Amino acid sequence: MDNTSHSSSAVVAAEGHLIDSQLLTAIFDTVINRGGAFEVQAFDIGRTNDEFSRLTLKVTAPDAGSLTSLLEALIPLGCRVAAEHDALVRPADRDGCAPEDFYSTTNQRTHVRVAGRWIAVERQRMDAAVVLEADRAECRKLRDLRIGDRVVCGLDGVRVTPEFRDRARADFAFMSNDVSSERRVEVSVARIAAMMRETKRAGGRIAFVAGPVLVHTGGVRYFSRLVRAGFVDVLLAGNALAVHDVEAALFGTSLGVDLEAGAPVSGGHRHHMRAINAINRAGGIEAAVHSGLLTSGVMHDCVRAGVRYVLAGSVRDDGPIPDTLTDIVEAQDRYAAELANAGIVIVLSTMLHGIGAGNMLPAWVPVICVDINPAVVTKLADRGSSQTIGLVTDVGLFLHQLASDLTPEESR
């Protein structure tokens, strides 16, 4: 950085599909919105759709502090300081805390420069610190930092590679940020099914994150088909999904609504509590399955099929049943472990657990959010990776369509 007449400037570089992915626009906007100025020193446009573009940009800010802040904002857009230095590393001085100027991660692919070499950061996720160990670098949550951990600070020697929008995967691109309900849900479901098949073919795992609406909307039978057919590797949910599912299995109701007839059953709220009491008495879901108490439903089918599930507690839980993790730090750690190698994540009508899962994922894992409420879909998409696909529709019908596509032999 040089300082001329009290203003500060630096030269940054970036390369990739800068135009298609709107990174160039975002870079320019960021400079101007933060009161800076820019001068394009070089711009080499990709001549065809396949070629990368390359940018060298001089940015100027009113003072050194503003410049730092501006550079912080440009890093997630794929800019790196043109003059390369090693990353600055400071030891953590307290358990659970980072140095004040720690580098806070995005969910994009990140490299840090150590001893002149660029190292890929492992376990990429947003809102973490980067810790160096020997010749490795990994994301670590603030609460997991321990005194002496070597934490990357400042901006030097950090390089982020944003996901480039891949036009070739047109099925994917078309749906990005498309939360309109006035689209053909059927087309979307067919594409999601194709992505799921492709994930399994590639040996990836499929994670579902589901709320109790799965039960209310009659989706259990279709979800079970996906479980049996091997399209569910892990189910992340809360206490409510399990309790509603058990209630439906034991009593045929869900919070007092008869699921077959659709008619409300007054006093049926009692079934909810009896379901909880029954699972408590049995000692948990797995015990209830093995004892023959629980013979159908999502939880039963997961136990029978050996599908892993993690139930995270929340302040609104009834019970909770013994399977529910009441400590949310433990629940987050278990969620994160299960999502570590997920190839695709499908969120069914749960803002709470959907955001929880989304926070843990790197930007390159596609997330499908299904909800009847457009506001929920928009909110999840806003927070999530650029790969979030929103679908505004009824979860029961979505699962019906999905199961018809993926397990046609069971359709009639």
Place this chain on the structure above:
Amino acid sequence: MDNTSHSSSAVVAAEGHLIDSQLLTAIFDTVINRGGAFEVQAFDIGRTNDEFSRLTLKVTAPDAGSLTSLLEALIPLGCRVAAEHDALVRPADRDGCAPEDFYSTTNQRTHVRVAGRWIAVERQRMDAAVVLEADRAECRKLRDLRIGDRVVCGLDGVRVTPEFRDRARADFAFMSNDVSSERRVEVSVARIAAMMRETKRAGGRIAFVAGPVLVHTGGVRYFSRLVRAGFVDVLLAGNALAVHDVEAALFGTSLGVDLEAGAPVSGGHRHHMRAINAINRAGGIEAAVHSGLLTSGVMHDCVRAGVRYVLAGSVRDDGPIPDTLTDIVEAQDRYAAELANAGIVIVLSTMLHGIGAGNMLPAWVPVICVDINPAVVTKLADRGSSQTIGLVTDVGLFLHQLASDLTPEESR
């Protein structure tokens, strides 16, 4: 109960404002929807608006099991078995579990008959068991039951008194279940302000349950006026409200949006993590206030004014900061303790914590739900007591209006 030609019947009685409160309709509906039949043995209508009505009804169901199930459904509507018996009491045989036929409470006023006397149940809440101790009866959550606890089972000797809709409190009645946005928000706010003043005059406590939207929508300054003026006795929230509030206080942003200018500040997400790190380093919010790090905002003002707050963790939390209770059972117990004598509860744009709080409240505590999203308001109202009032509007503007009404001296 007698049994004639394989069907079973019983005689129930109810009294109160059965017509105004639509209880009579609900009682008849319940019998018919569950395949039963009824015969009015006596109905004494209240001649004027002030008089009670009295009903004696013979209900018949196809078999004894159906009759029991039907009676279970009629109890919350204020019916009691006409032939009075003492409540059946069984000891709990396992910690955290009730006998299978335990009576599961509603949030309405409940009495149980012990040794010929009707005793009022204390700590009324929904979805609990009733435990007898000496000459007292109280609601207890399943998880808090211990071996040997004397638990009320079955339906004999249980009497529920539903809240009667009070026509005289017309200001209140008009808004019940009214979630339309096409009403005059101003009129509604004036009435809520009146209810708050009345609550304080009567020595009651006012609890706020708030999501981070309080910060995003610019409500902090208005909420702080309510805190300073003594209109907030306790704040129930999650980690997010505290972190967004601290971020706004330290950096002037909230998840990357400049709160004054309204403009997005890219890279501002980093402020979010720095705020968490700063509180972690300080050792918590109170310490941060006392050390002079935190000098404004909702959390600061609560600490300064001695307003209690409880932060309940969730699986989507960043951090969480040290103040946040990560165990949700502990969080629920703390919420419940703070709500024990609340006179009015105001929920600002948080479905999660709003439902959590609502579950703990008896039916006679009014709950005000404010959210820009009608679906959230409807959902909270559906689950809550009959006293839930929904208001579809922007939380920032709501607080502005409310503070102008309650603390006019600060308005200019």
Place this chain on the structure above:
Amino acid sequence: MDNTSHSSSAVVAAEGHLIDSQLLTAIFDTVINRGGAFEVQAFDIGRTNDEFSRLTLKVTAPDAGSLTSLLEALIPLGCRVAAEHDALVRPADRDGCAPEDFYSTTNQRTHVRVAGRWIAVERQRMDAAVVLEADRAECRKLRDLRIGDRVVCGLDGVRVTPEFRDRARADFAFMSNDVSSERRVEVSVARIAAMMRETKRAGGRIAFVAGPVLVHTGGVRYFSRLVRAGFVDVLLAGNALAVHDVEAALFGTSLGVDLEAGAPVSGGHRHHMRAINAINRAGGIEAAVHSGLLTSGVMHDCVRAGVRYVLAGSVRDDGPIPDTLTDIVEAQDRYAAELANAGIVIVLSTMLHGIGAGNMLPAWVPVICVDINPAVVTKLADRGSSQTIGLVTDVGLFLHQLASDLTPEESR
């Protein structure tokens, strides 16, 4: 009416399923909310589910004007003035205007007393005047009144019979006012299909009122199956449905979205205008079908199957095409004529035309409203008859389900 100490009172009578239909509650509420008082002179409760209840009620208001206003409000609830008089009739003194105190109709069954006989009012609809001709009475819109028409005024001799909620039609009752999306859409569709079959069996007509979302959501092929199978007697829509349908038929797009691929086709808006120009050049839809220009789609199928359609213009229309009625008074009259003997009306995602149609219908014609947006469904249900059923779901999937149920032979 007598006058005691400046207050005024009257005796009214009502009979029917007063409790089940919540009329008794509404009657009491109405008196109290308007500052009156009531005294039950007689109430004879229906002893069983099948029996009517009978009420005689003395109502008192502060003065004669308030009493009249109160009685006006009680009439739609089924109350009639106990002392029977003939209806007061005044001649209209200007074309298009009624006398100031004209009786404004509800959409409920109405009788008027003429020469001591109660005559049923024909062409029942809301917001009309009642005109007597010889020994007949019929609803007439204000604009259709002509000088000298004999218009019923005041409240004497008017009796309204509200629809009683029919518990036996449980399939129907359960859905009334149920706009939640967390229900099993499949159950609802099965019931709607049953109602449609029943309507046809009874010789009734089925009217669809549809917006262009029918096209966007891929519903055309399923709607066409309903047309061919005779489940559509008339289609009421606007210019937009026809234009989008023609655009899809001619170009495979709808407002620039490729309907098969789901991908947006930029510049495709042009197809919209070309479709309009093509129909203009052909001289209208029917001519375009006969000339071979238009060979598929909803409009084509209607023409081929002889299904009537009425297109009502609006200020947002592009074109409009020649088939669209640009005068809204003419459009209303044509809508009303087609709805005159409809047995069931299904509104697909059009608030404008749905409300237009709803205004014309008597209360006993069931109206099904399907929309992905809960707010629209609520709004239509609020205005419509008590028979309005809301269903929050995607129109394309709804039609898919409905066609699978009603025309299974075409499903594969």
Place this chain on the structure above:
Amino acid sequence: MDNTSHSSSAVVAAEGHLIDSQLLTAIFDTVINRGGAFEVQAFDIGRTNDEFSRLTLKVTAPDAGSLTSLLEALIPLGCRVAAEHDALVRPADRDGCAPEDFYSTTNQRTHVRVAGRWIAVERQRMDAAVVLEADRAECRKLRDLRIGDRVVCGLDGVRVTPEFRDRARADFAFMSNDVSSERRVEVSVARIAAMMRETKRAGGRIAFVAGPVLVHTGGVRYFSRLVRAGFVDVLLAGNALAVHDVEAALFGTSLGVDLEAGAPVSGGHRHHMRAINAINRAGGIEAAVHSGLLTSGVMHDCVRAGVRYVLAGSVRDDGPIPDTLTDIVEAQDRYAAELANAGIVIVLSTMLHGIGAGNMLPAWVPVICVDINPAVVTKLADRGSSQTIGLVTDVGLFLHQLASDLTPEESR
């Protein structure tokens, strides 16, 4: 165009803020999505924020038809065929119809080349044909075409200049497409007020397009302050606004809700019809004002202040009153005339009239859409110009804030 090995290609040129306005991204996307290929022949990037960029691009499509279709799609993005020709002109051969290959306009600034000179098209609006008359060119709706009109066809000699996003007007940019409710409404209102003041200073006109929600939400008194202060030049609405306003003025209710007390007044629907009858008898709104019948409300204030209003009819209208234009073609023409020189348009909770007005506006007129329902705001923004600003909030509160800002002297 040249043809090599059966594929077709052309060279196009564009210039302007191609990156900031995301035009470059859109151009590349359009080529690829339509199965074409591109090769950048020259790209000259604007070195600083103020400088234009310049692009010369060779695009290739599989065949001549696809190329034409592709070029059609590129025109609205600011591309023009590099080799300049005069526009092709054909005479209309039928009234109300264009030649099949007519050029269908966007709402962006457009020039056509005639005799070697680029002429600006007048009365710019979307979905029109361009007609040449002497040395002028203007937009004309299809229905207004007459035999012999000289209509621009094809793509040669047409140049569109998209609105460039103006970063300097940061207050404006920030809100574009921002429909989130979690923003500070107050900040937004302050900016809208500033735009209105600026419009008046510049001699521009302010048009309001309003639905009846203006009345329901208690906005009348605030809107009237804007009328009196000269901030309303024309009011475009429907029959419903006028009728609800008159009902409120005459009876203090709006569709049966007491506006002061907020309480529903059963039977109040009758006031609605009496209001219509009263205006019918008076002979219209203006006559009702002059006769002293109508003494307050929006319509009254407009008449008194000489503010023009146009009421467009719709199929859902009650009445309609004499002022309402029942022919929608006439209504559109009157709307268009009033909007001809509008500097800013504010749409208050009316999708129907808002879209109607939006269709008529050139892209450079800012449109503010206020609605409590995010779906409505999104829909209006999707269709409207790039200048559409959505604001999700209660209309009554919005007007209160706006009036407090623009007419502070009346606030207390």
